Amino acid sequence: MTENEDASRPYRHDGTDRRMHNVDARTLRSLAHPLRIRLLNTLREFGPATASKLGERLGESSGATSYHLRQLAEAGLVEDAPELGKGRERWWRAVHEGSIFESADFLTHTDPEVRGAIGVVLHEVATTHAQELNTWLGTMSEWPQEWRQSSDMSDFKVRLTPELARELSAKLHAVVESYRDVVPEDTEGSAVVRTHLHTFPRPSE
Template structure:
């Protein structure tokens, strides 16, 4: 999950990691982003289990997990890490970074490069998740086949109205959080991707 602290769309009450330029550079590695995403999506795991899930070596996942831990993204899970294997869990439900012009136009090219890596990896993950659904949708019950959506819209807006639209969509989504208890029969985790961006007139 990625939210923005610049526009007030960080959901209240959620444990969100507010990323600064220093920690963003640590996160700007495709495997680290994938590891963090997997821990948030599927819960605690060992380096070996994450290696199997992501098709990587356990040496690589172990190294990058330690780097993520050193900068506050993941931590040991004391309830599971009682044997020889070390279990990891994400420390936060999501992350937020400042989308203001000052941050996105940072004079340090390393910071701008890190922002690009994180955002492009996020876009790639969104595309992969949607493609996975499209490739497996036939396996889902009929009621879920009537309940999904993939839409795009073209609306002429000002920057202020674009921000207002994004904030209202965030508020609507958050109004559904917690309404369905964990383990409810027939329920599933629903992924919602939001992309709001301008297009050139020509």
């Protein structure tokens, strides 16, 4: 199972206490564009914005962001935020805090368009993770010593069965969830912490 929140950004979640969206084949096809994924992630992470502001942040034209925002709106992933607009200014916000989907189901879907769409989405998620990590490595010297000491970049190799691999991922997701609402947003010295999880088999030879 993959959860993409703002982050994008996969981790498991039962979806019972948060505004999570279960992605179906139709939504997946609408989401299968790199800019749409970036737009959705940005709205989830930084809150409502106009097409122009999103274009400035992402280095895209307002025409492109406006078009893809409308496509996301048709898929039910973003919506108007009219209370924020002034005059003809149109603001957009994400409808959900994150998305949940079972990537294995889409990889074996009978529709080749769906199989292609999940490939686009997963590769964009992987690209985003790499970009976020590289950004941290390039800016970590600007952070206080306490944050530099608290960061982590590790990898592990463990021999498992498919069932145990799923169990491992579920337990790691549960650990992350246990910290989700511990620190209030206005806590001095706090920051949003990104945790990426990738679990996959490797060839024995």
